Amino acid sequence: MDFNDEFVKIFGQNRQFALYAAGTTVALLGLGLVYKYMRQEKKLTQVGVVTQLLVHPMKSGKGVSVETAECLRMGLKYGELRDRHWLVITEEGHMVTGRQQPRLVLLSLSCEGGQLCLNGPQMEELRVPLHQPNNAVVDCRVFSIDVQGRDCGDDVSEWLTRYLESDKTVRLVHYETHLKSQRPSEKDPLYPKDEKVAYPDAAPIMLMSEASVRDLNTRLDSEVTVFQFRPSIVVSDCEAFTEDTWDHIQIGQVEMKRVVGCGRCLLTTVDPETGVISRKEPLNTLKTYRLTDPKQKTAPIMGQYYTVKKTGVLHVGEPVYKITY
Numbered sequence: 001m002d003f004n005d006e007f008v009k010i011f012g013q014n015r016q017f018a019l020y021a022a023g024t025t026v027a028l029l030g031l032g033l034v035y036k037y038m039r040q041e042k043k044l045t046q047v048g049v050v051t052q053l054l055v056h057p058m059k060s061g062k063g064v065s066v067e068t069a070e071c072l073r074m075g076l077k078y079g080e081l082r083d084r085h086w087l088v089i090t091e092e093g094h095m096v097t098g099r100q101q102p103r104l105v106l107l108s109l110s111c112e113g114g115q116l117c118l119n120g121p122q123m124e125e126l127r128v129p130l131h132q133p134n135n136a137v138v139d140c141r142v143f144s145i146d147v148q149g150r151d152c153g154d155d156v157s158e159w160l161t162r163y164l165e166s167d168k169t170v171r172l173v174h175y176e177t178h179l180k181s182q183r184p185s186e187k188d189p190l191y192p193k194d195e196k197v198a199y200p201d202a203a204p205i206m207l208m209s210e211a212s213v214r215d216l217n218t219r220l221d222s223e224v225t226v227f228q229f230r231p232s233i234v235v236s237d238c239e240a241f242t243e244d245t246w247d248h249i250q251i252g253q254v255e256m257k258r259v260v261g262c263g264r265c266l267l268t269t270v271d272p273e274t275g276v277i278s279r280k281e282p283l284n285t286l287k288t289y290r291l292t293d294p295k296q297k298t299a300p301i302m303g304q305y306y307t308v309k310k311t312g313v314l315h316v317g318e319p320v321y322k323i324t325y
Helices: 003-038 102-106 154-164 210-217 283-289
Strands: 043-055 064-066 068-072 075-078 086-090 108-112 115-119 126-129 137-142 145-151 170-174 205-209 233-236 248-251 254-263 301-310 312-315 319-324
Touching (some): 043 068, 043 075, 043 248, 086 137, 086 145, 115 154, 126 154, 137 170, 154 170, 205 254
Parallel strands (some): 205 233
Antiparallel strands (some): 043 064, 043 319, 068 075, 086 170, 115 126, 145 170, 248 254, 254 301
């Protein structure tokens, strides 16, 4: 083989290698650009500060104000208390709320030393075991959705029936993780199909601002408080109703995505201090200027529903950030 033949052979081999290397480089650059495009830079803009965290263990019962709470996929958790994990029902399994029994809003449910504690005006405190695995699992309904709960026993049933002065027996059930839960997507396709909750009306988290309540109070003859609206998270340092625009937020390590506005009902007309229902305000006034979401039809919007995308621990005083990309 002469020099020319050897040169041509080497050049051919190197040319093949060079083309391979060039192709690999182009492919890597392309992958890098795709990754950069798909992994857009996360931008955090502070929009408020958490001023209250409220856990409502019993649906329509009194809220518990806490300084810190776990934020889980199914809502807030504080010790043994989990948001809307207890439900009052009829013996036929239909839910009973403050819409039918306004004095439910005065009932406190707590957990101490493995016991479930119930307290209400002019009632002796009732304590029963928190976990009663031998009690029956009951089929019940939250609006049109079939759910389940473990019955809390005859003593609780008698106590609640007496407190509510009901001519029909009521019972209390407790949601456990292995029981049938609600799928919000069955009522509203805006919710992810894998989303589930115990006994809330819709979402695991409802957030609203103090400024929105202040704005409402400028239009009312008698002021209301944030407790009238039963939120999970209350935010300050923002303008009224700006929470309507917070589609994706972060608090600490917790990330949440907004689904829809919270359409308000008769429960807002129950005074949380007296348990008296007016059936008028603040709902009538809200309808004059907060029919802002066609998806909620005739229900005025006050607060926003969120799903939890990244769990963690929330603290009062933490900043709230709006996430954009």
